[in-house]
Amino acid sequence: MISLVFATNNPNKQQEVQAKVGEAFKILSLADINCTHDIAETGVTLDENASIKSRYIFDNYQISCFGDDTGLEIEALDNQPGVYSARYGGTRDSEKNIDVVLQKMEGINNRNARFRTVISLILNQQEHIFEGIVNGTIRLQRSGTGGFGYDAIFEPNGYNITFAEMPLEEKNKISHRGLAIQKLIAFLQQL
Numbered sequence: 001m002i003s004l005v006f007a008t009n010n011p012n013k014q015q016e017v018q019a020k021v022g023e024a025f026k027i028l029s030l031a032d033i034n035c036t037h038d039i040a041e042t043g044v045t046l047d048e049n050a051s052i053k054s055r056y057i058f059d060n061y062q063i064s065c066f067g068d069d070t071g072l073e074i075e076a077l078d079n080q081p082g083v084y085s086a087r088y089g090g091t092r093d094s095e096k097n098i099d100v101v102l103q104k105m106e107g108i109n110n111r112n113a114r115f116r117t118v119i120s121l122i123l124n125q126q127e128h129i130f131e132g133i134v135n136g137t138i139r140l141q142r143s144g145t146g147g148f149g150y151d152a153i154f155e156p157n158g159y160n161i162t163f164a165e166m167p168l169e170e171k172n173k174i175s176h177r178g179l180a181i182q183k184l185i186a187f188l189q190q191l
């Protein structure tokens with residue numbers, strides 16, 4: 001069995017990958033390796049931040065690992081909030097973040113947006129990058145109570161509901177993170 005550290009403190013993310021990857025791999029979290037360091041996301045792109053996380057773990061623990069970063073990219077806002085998605089409203093408060101997006105999008109007809117996830121895997125000292133994208137539009141107002149982050153204002157293309165109105169299993173199948181994880185797993189399974 002190959003152990004891989006997922007540079008995250010989010011148990012849901014860890015479980016999602018573990019459930020999909022099967023028994024050939026053991027997915028460990030930062031807590032599992034007693035890493036309490038808050039890895040600063042100082043990059044200006046999603047790729048940079050994903051790499052910062054995987055490199056930190058590899059350099060300090062010499063173990064194969066991967067890190068991810070996600071952003072909401074809105075066409076009419078020059079792909080903002082992008083790498084700044086988590087704190088677009090100044091703090092980690094999702095409701096404030098949504099308020100800022102809705103305010104900036106007032107009167108704008110082009111509502112096109114996408115979620116993008118980048119995963120940086122370091123395996124046998126080599127870095128591999130995987131990307132997942134889901135295209136959609138920004139609603140005029142919130143709809144739905146599920147999910148997190150910007151889910152209540154993001155309607156994926158081909159649906160007339162937001163991510164916040166979608167069962168989690170269905171979201172995971174079509175989402176940016178789900179797609180990036182599928183690519184990561186396809187890669188791991190052909191090793």
Ligand code: IMP
Nearest residue numbers: 068069070071072085086148149150151
């Ligand atoms: P992270 O890189 O997964 O921590 O994501 C950064 C930020 O992007 C989060 O704090 C959320 O604001 C937003 N985000 C990431 N994934 C999603 C999602 O699936 N739905 C809604 N917002 C998300």
